[in-house]
Amino acid sequence: MLVPVILSGGAGTRLWPVSREGHPKPFMPMPDGQSLLTKTYRRAASLIEPGGEIVTVTNREYYFQSKDHFLAAKLGGSRGHFMLEPIGRNTAPAIAAAALAMRERFGDDVILAVMPADHLIQDCDAFRRAVERATTLAEEGYLVTFGVVPTAPETGFGYIEQGERLNEAGAARVQRFVEKPDLVTASEYLESGRFLWNSGMFCFSANALIRELQVHAPGLLERAMECVGRSPLEERDTGALRELNGEHFAAMPDISIDYALMERSDKVAVVPATFDWSDIGSWGALSALVEPDMQNNRAAGEALFVDSRNTFVRSEGRLIATVGVENLVVVDTADAILVARADRVQEVRQVVKRLKDSEHEAYRLHRTVNRPWGSYTVLEQGPRFKIKRLVVKPGSALSLQMHHHRSEHWVVVQGMAKVTNGDGVRLVNSNESTFIPAGHRHRLENPGVIDLVMIEVQSGEYLGEDDIVRFEDQYGRVS
Incomplete structure (x- = not known):
């Protein structure tokens, strides 16, 4: 039996301003x-029979976005199994x-x-x-990695x-792994024909991985066993969910x-x-994915090139x-624009660091x-006010909450x-409004079958997103 395991984390800082900590690279549209x-979900589904399981290991903050992308992939009955990390801890x-959880679920020989x-x-x-x-090698007990045949002396x-x-x-057996080389060394590797790029993809049986961890990283394995053992599995209609124990994962x-x-x-x-x-x-x-014009200009979105190359x-x-x-390279988003020389795009991460x-x-x-219930967009803000556009998915609801420092006016x-x-509880129809005073417990729900779209006007001395006291929440955001 084969189970795809997708590792979904990392901010992708070199792809700012589209990739950000709250909306990282995996969610970027191509x-x-x-x-x-x-x-990646569709590629993973091609490896298994319909109805099989696909595991996603991701940060808890990305769970609802990941689940939306899983459902949007329309994988023909494949079940999603989400393992949620409380913090980032590398691969x-x-x-x-994941190996311990899948061995527990499917046995020693699961690939x-x-x-x-x-x-x-x-x-x-x-x-x-x-x-x-x-998979053939994994069944023989090997830990298999995939090497990409290099096409250039890449130093990244x-x-x-x-x-x-x-x-x-x-x-082949792996002779050794080599860190990112300088240009001269990378050129030598390319000419030798013995070296491959390390793709960061793997294939092994759960039992073989655990056996090798016991030999070479017993401390890590022991802590992982404690963590998984204290992280109960929750079965759901469309798959399974396991929130990894925060103390032991850390x-x-x-x-x-x-x-x-x-x-x-x-x-x-x-x-x-x-x-x-x-x-x-x-x-x-990313630009290489776009067809160039006669002057080698490329556009994703609406662009006009005049005497440009x-x-x-x-x-x-x-x-x-x-x-x-x-x-x-010019990248435009609603609140930030990147302009960089094409030969220095690797340095975009320095922008993120300074921010x-x-x-x-x-x-x-x-x-x-993005939020579990939908999304909000900040349209305008200034001293003592902020205007948002809220979109609430059908059947979804915000938490029952209260704000100390701001009131809210909602227009449907x-x-x-x-x-x-x-x-009180009331229904508010399109072109109607309601007012939420500061200090009032309140909740917004969409009982309909189409998206609920609202304009929210906040007013008060402090309008930060952390001025929220939650009392009930269907997405588990109440301590």
Whole structure:
């Protein structure tokens, strides 16, 4: 039995301002409109029979977004199994916890195909064939990684040196893992023909992984066993949910699976990838997905190029015109614009660091923020007021809550709202409004079958999102 395990975390700082801490890289739409996570779910579903299980290991804050993308992928009855991390702890704790949980669920011999949520592979048939070759080795007890045949002396990837050949399909023992090299070394690796890019994808049986962790990382394994043992499984209609115990998960080391195990074990094999692969690690990689014009300009969104060359523009709703420029990357969002030289896009992470150091919200949130019940968009704000557009999904409800410092005026634009205000409950129809004084317990629900759209006007001395006292919440956000 094979179970795909998708690791979905990381902020993707080099893809700011689209990728942010609250809306990271896996949720980014590609030029075709599908997110990387949706594409990964569909790729994972191609490996299993209809009705099989797909595991997602992700931060608890991303659970509802991840579930929405899982459902949007329309996977023909595949069940979602979500394992929720209370904090980030790198790939080794995530993989160890998934292996222990899947062994408990399906037995020692279950095969895990581990893949990041934010890589792009478009040839799903070639990917499936590579996983089949890796599964054969995994059944023999190997920890298998996938190596991408390098096409250039890339300094942004780690490398794998191939050793003894294991079969006619090209699989080999791993001689060693190598950190990201300098350009001269990367050129030597390319010329030798012995090195592959480290893709960060793996295939192994749960039992083999746990056995090797016992030898090479016993402390990590012991803590992972304690954590999974104290993290009950909750079965749901569409799958399963396991919230990993916060105390015991935090006790695990922050370490990658490469450092913790792969570089130490002598049971590691590599399967050369015969499929296309990109980690979409920069705006340069993403722009390559867009067809160029005669001057090698590329546009995702509405753009007009005048006497411009080698320029990429991504726009989210506005026309962007460039005049007399070349070798630029321009990325426009509702609240931030990036302009960078094309050969320096790797340095975008420095922008994120400076925003984070100064506690600027633009490193963390977009103007539109996803919530379990839907989303809100900040339309305008100033001293003592903030105006939002709220979209509440059918059947969803905000928490029963109260604000100390602000009052709220709600105007229904579309649909019908069920409003709890103090001790009263009333229905508010389209083109009607209601007022929530500061200090009143209140709740907003959508009892209808279409999206509820509202305009919310906040007024008060303090309008921060942390001025919320929750009393009841169907999404588990009450301590």
